[in-house]
Amino acid sequence: xxxxxxxxxxxxxxxxxxxxxxxxxxxxxxxxxxxxxxxxxxxxxxxxxxxxxxxxxxxxxxxxxxxxxxxxxxxxxxxxxxxxxxxxxxxxxxxxxxxxxxxxxxxxxxxxxxxxxxxxxxxxxxxxxxxxxxxxxxxxxxxxxxxxxxxxxxxxxxxxxxxxxxxxxxxxxxxxxxxxxxxxxxxxxxxxxxxxxxxxxxxxxxxxxxxxxxxxxxxxxxxxxxxxxxxxxxxxxxxxxxxxxxxxxxxxxxxxxxxxxxxxxxxxxxxxxxxxxxxxxxxxxxxxxxxxxxxxxxxxxxxxxxxxxxxxxxxxxxxxxxxxxxxxxxxxxxxxxxxxxxxxxxxxxxxxxxxxxxxxxxxxxxxxxxxxxxxxxxxxxxx
Numbered sequence: 447x448x449x450x451x452x453x454x455x456x457x458x459x460x461x462x463x464x465x466x467x468x469x470x471x472x473x474x475x476x477x478x479x480x481x482x483x484x485x486x487x488x489x490x491x492x493x494x495x496x497x498x499x500x501x502x503x504x505x506x507x508x509x510x511x512x513x514x515x516x517x518x519x520x521x522x523x524x525x526x527x528x529x530x531x532x533x534x535x536x537x538x539x540x541x542x543x544x545x546x547x548x549x550x551x552x553x554x555x556x557x558x559x560x561x562x563x564x565x566x567x568x569x570x571x572x573x574x575x576x577x578x579x580x581x582x583x584x585x586x587x588x589x590x591x592x593x594x595x596x597x598x599x600x601x602x603x604x605x606x607x608x609x610x611x612x613x614x615x616x617x618x619x620x621x622x623x624x625x626x627x628x629x630x631x632x633x634x635x636x637x638x639x640x641x642x643x644x645x646x647x648x649x650x651x652x653x654x655x656x657x658x659x660x661x662x663x664x665x666x667x668x669x670x671x672x673x674x675x676x677x678x679x680x681x682x683x684x685x686x687x688x689x690x691x692x693x694x695x696x697x698x699x700x701x702x703x704x705x706x707x708x709x710x711x712x713x714x715x716x717x718x719x720x721x722x723x724x725x726x727x728x729x730x731x732x733x734x735x736x737x738x739x740x741x742x743x744x745x746x747x748x749x750x751x752x753x754x755x756x757x758x759x760x761x762x763x764x765x766x767x768x769x770x771x772x773x774x775x776x777x778x779x780x781x782x783x784x785x786x787x788x789x790x791x792x793x794x795x796x797x798x799x800x801x802x803x804x805x806x807x808x809x810x811x812x813x814x815x816x817x818x819x820x821x822x823x824x825x826x827x828x829x
């Protein structure tokens with residue numbers, strides 16, 4: 447089963463990354479202008495190569511080492527999130543403080559690191575206190591308080607969508623590993639209530655939701671507010687089953703904003719058609735199956751919790767992004783993992799996959815060692 451998981455994960459992620467590079471080449475002409483039409487593709491390709499090289503190294507890291515260093519890894523992620531609020535390291539873009547910039551290093555989103563470090567930290571915590579998993583204080587209150595730190599830091603960066611995805615991923619981890627549901631349910635209700643209050647107090651988000659509820663009733667009235675989702679539906683309609691052909695999309699020419707990032711999925715539908723969009727969805731399903739197999743086959747509790755968290759952390763943004771582009775949920779502003787343009791997201795998504803493969807490799811090695819230990823010891827022949 448672990449070998450099956452490896453095949454599913456590598457194949458699905460490889461196809462998604464390849465699709466992302468192809469569609470970025472198709473959309474980058476308009477996104478970056480005709481003077482440097484290949485700049486975005488070239489930049490993404492360089493990041494892809496660097497991420498793959500580092501990912502190969504991560505695969506061979508021992509999970510036991512990550513578990514020992516987990517408190518420091520978690521603290522490192524929190525410090526990076528705090529630095530987002532401290533200029534000149536923290537960079538403000540469009541009113542949001544999601545970026546950090548160190549001398550000699552490219553600018554990146556600290557929340558992408560924060561997601562991974564949070565999952566490593568919580569997995570290590572529960573691996574240490576596995577016998578007290580279902581208790582109130584050590585099984586729920588203390589880890590809940592620890593988890594709230596990075597989630598709130600990301601939320602107040604005005605990156606509510608990423609905070610929501612991380613919070614949901616952690617909630618699913620706690621639920622699946624056995625934290626009592628009667629502790630989790632009130633927190634879920636409280637989170638939904640607070641989230642609703644924050645959205646209703648934010649005029650921009652409230653207008654987006656209002657426009658989303660009237661998406662097809664009167665698109666002209668809400669065009670300025672919800673232009674992306676309306677043009678996204680038009681792109682899917684233009685493509686139909688067969689698509690208009692690679693490079694022949696219309697909506698990417700200034701009609702569909704962010705066609706190379708958050709709304710690259712409709713461009714796939716317009717140019718390549720329904721079959722390719724369903725193929726993208728199938729790749730995420732295959733990745734999810736592979737990730738859950740890794741979690742079930744993991745050799746220890748740390749590996750199980752971390753594999754589950756990483757899988758959910760990558761699947762939830764994909765589900766939200768696809769839901770937004772087909773008009774099922776309001777605009778959330780999350781990229782499509784492995785496909786959308788964005789160096790930070792691509793890099794840490796691939797590193798998350800490397801963590802899955804690392805856990806799977808460790809499980810295979812331990813199973814092989816146990817099988818070898820069970821073999822009978824050869825006895826010397828008597829003459």
